């Protein structure tokens with residue numbers, strides 16, 4: 001379109017920008033006055049403002065100049081040190097500094113991996129449904145996604161094995177498999193240990209790179225911890241993505257990759273800004289070193305456990321016959337399957353008119369499907385809002401089912 005300045009921008013855009021479409025600028029604040037079961041935003045009232053203020057003071061006292069300079073591409077040195085401690089203690093992942101790259105959130109980590117590995121037309125594997133951000137990144141990259149369904153125990157391994165065989169028969173090698181094995185976004189399901197081991201065997205057999213997105217690992221509310229794939233991987237086939245967004249503050253915009261050193265070096269090569277914010281890195285490192293992170297995560301588990309429980313309670317009290325949902329042991333999401341014949345797009349639209357925002361599940365699919373599903377996110381709302389929001393949603397679903 002030609003604007004009043006006369007510059008015609010559409011004709012200048014790259015094929016990547018055209019595939020990606022316009023960016024959206026929605027902010028969580030716009031949800032005020034409504035009940036938002038939509039975005040995976042951390043609870044705003046629990047954000048650790050005092051502890052972060054103290055970490056800023058400590059960071060500037062300890063390392064003032066270097067926190068305010070350009071930094072090493074790998075990431076702020078003290079943060080990398082603290083990350084290695086955290087990963088070993090909590091995740092059971094042992095890593096060396098050359099296996100780590102600090103990024104602007106897990107979003108950038110995935111975007112950079114795709115930049116480093118993929119040309120348009122390349123084949124990648126992904127579980128489906130999956131995180132909407134990954135759907136967007138793969139679309140913008142112009143890759144061909146072969147989706148593999150997610151069941152009650154995470155990615156369906158028989159379907160994965162079949163897809164790998166089919167690709168071998170076609171003479172095509174997938175660049176990677178992307179998945180979220182723990183408290184998956186959007187379904188909330190977690191892969192059991194035996195399934196993780198089988199997945200790794202398949203990866204070894206097919207020389208497959210696995211990108212494990214573990215954004216929710218620390219937020220377990222019940223049951224035993226299951227080790228990340230990266231902790232079980234003896235052969236460097238797993239690139240591990242993590243983030244401070246859900247456990248410290250999403251506004252820090254800090255995430256990381258743990259991977260084989262030559263892959264880390266290749267990803268660093270396509271990272272345009274060099275080191276991710278040394279200032280944020282220095283603050284986050286202090287937050288970890290002082291013990292504030294561990295305390296904060298313990299508090300978050302209590303807050304989100306209550307919300308998860310309130311969500312499951314409200315669903316069982318209000319949903320009509322024919323609706324089904326997952327029962328996650330952690331993370332932010334419950335995946336709702338609607339009674340047969342009810343459209344999620346219509347339900348979401350009518351719920352919006354009643355002040356409740358939910359995500360139609362189709363946003364988590366690569367090809368238009370999933371219109372019988374809805375993602376419910378309980379992290380951003382109080383338990384009272386959850387009860388009220390789900391009751392209103394159930395009312396809409398009943399009406400739609402009756403129509």
Ligand SMILES: Cc1ncc(COP(=O)(O)O)c(C=O)c1O
Pocket residue numbers: 040104105106107108131133180185213215242243244245250254255
């Ligand atoms: C599975 C998953 N990966 C990555 C992200 C993005 O993380 P970050 O805020 O670190 O970019 C999210 C956030 O919604 C997510 O759910």
